[in-house]
Amino acid sequence: MRRLDKEEGCLFLPNPQAPMNTERIARKLCQNLERLPYLPFVTDEELGERLDPEVIQAFRLLESLNRAQGICYRCGGKCCHEMGCELFSPELGGCPIADYRPLLCRFHYCEKFGPEHEGLVKGLRDLFVSAAAHGEAESRVVLGLELNMLLYRACRKPDDHCPHLVENMRQIAAAAHRGEMSWQEAKGKFREEVETYRSMKQQEANLALAGAD
Ligand code: SF4
Numbered sequence: 736m737r738r739l740d741k742e743e744g745c746l747f748l749p750n751p752q753a754p755m756n757t758e759r760i761a762r763k764l765c766q767n768l769e770r771l772p773y774l775p776f777v778t779d780e781e782l783g784e785r786l787d788p789e790v791i792q793a794f795r796l797l798e799s800l801n802r803a804q805g806i807c808y809r810c811g812g813k814c815c816h817e818m819g820c821e822l823f824s825p826e827l828g829g830c831p832i833a834d835y836r837p838l839l840c841r842f843h844y845c846e847k848f849g850p851e852h853e854g855l856v857k858g859l860r861d862l863f864v865s866a867a868a869h870g871e872a873e874s875r876v877v878l879g880l881e882l883n884m885l886l887y888r889a890c891r892k893p894d895d896h897c898p899h900l901v902e903n904m905r906q907i908a909a910a911a912h913r914g915e916m917s918w919q920e921a922k923g924k925f926r927e928e929v930e931t932y933r934s935m936k937q938q939e940a941n942l943a944l945a946g947a948d
């Protein structure tokens with residue numbers, strides 16, 4: 736396998752000739768994400784169009800490792816479980832919305848990817864945190880990240896407003912747990928929820944644009 740971090744001077748590793756510029760990449764990423772109306776749910780293609788080549792290479796390297804060694808598959812989604820994501824269930828055998836999975840999931844890798852990739856894993860995490868910090872309060876990016884956190888329950892308080900989408904996902908999971916629908920059906924319904932949310936947000940953005948003309 737090609738060693739991106741060794742052969743191509745990856746930006747995430749300390750290199751005196753090519754110092755890391757997480758700040759610049761994060762600012763650009765944040766600006767580009769701002770134009771996506773349906774955050775936090777993004778496809779590979781949509782994200783790929785908005786990332787610097789160095790970041791795309793980092794993702795490719797870690798994803799090809801993941802595919803070759805089944806790292807997340809063998810782990811069974813420990814991080815998804817620990818964060819309390821509504822979409823995580825061992826019965827599903829993986830993320831039910833993998834191709835739309837939120838930004839935070841896409842930037843998260845862990846120590847199981849090996850000590851030789853520690854710098855890359857940390858670099859992606861720093862980039863995500865830095866991109867979030869660049870978003871204006873109440874901006875689309877920051878709201879997208881907050882929804883991300885809702886999906887993870889991590890910052891939820893009892894009186895937090897719960898978006899319709901998250902409530903629907905809870906109900907789907909509860910129905911599958913009660914045996915009222917199969918996990919395969921639940922997976923389809925999770926995806927439908929995300930697709931409906933994306934279309935609704937796109938329509939809202941189109942209407943806002945038409946209104947501004
Ligand atoms: S990122 Fe790490 S903790 Fe999360 S599923 Fe993959 S191997 Fe498991």
Ligand code: SF4
Pocket residue numbers: 812814815818820821822823829830831832833836837840
């Ligand atoms: S949405 Fe993210 S945290 Fe939830 S199951 Fe999918 S990858 Fe895991």
